[in-house]
Amino acid sequence: MNQETLALGLTADQLNSFFPILQKGVTVPVTVGCSLKSLLCDQFAIPADYVAQRITTIFMDNSPVDNLDSTIVQDGSRVTLSAAMPGLVGATMRRGGFYAALRQGISHVIGNGNAIGGSGTVRVKLFNLLLAELAPLVLARGLLLEQDELADLLRNLKGGVETANPCTSRVLLTVFFHE
DSSP: OOOEEEEEEEEGGGGGGGHHHHHHOEEEEEEESSBHHHIIIIISOOOHHHHHHTOOEEEETTEEOSOTTTOBOOTTOEEEEEOOOOHHHHHHHSTTOGGGGGGTTTSOOTTOSOOOOEEEEEEEEEOTTHHHHHHHHHHHHOEEEEHHHHHHHHHHSTTOOOOOOOSSSEEEEEEEEEO
8 A cells, every 4th residue: 555654843842732642542663573672672762771660561462561572562463551550450560560460361471473573563552651751752653644543633733734635545654853
């Protein structure tokens, strides 16, 4: 399928316009067949110490993940990232936490699927404090948006952005922020 590309340079005060779509989930082109740690650190350029200390709750395909090195990203995987969540549920879902054993039956199983490398996509969701901190990295990587999603997003941007309608139904949007 032919796909158009659109790059936007926006001011930092426009970042929060992307929060609703990032919480809903965005499709991001990536190289699949790698570890979840490689996806986060190498492809999204998130520092390893940030991943280890700040991203305390990770779900892949709706299951909590404890081991980022042995969890393999597949084409179409859904990756949800969150900082610490409060309460017993937050403590139970926390990666490597004391209560992680309570969720043994729902945790991501290592070795689901084959580790076949190549081009693919993942659906990424960001929550709570990670929205403001990781959104610029995800947006710089690029989002695959349907034409109507792009139109809605551009219409809701603070200050508005005008663009010609691309001739295809899918657009690769990359966004960079400056002061």
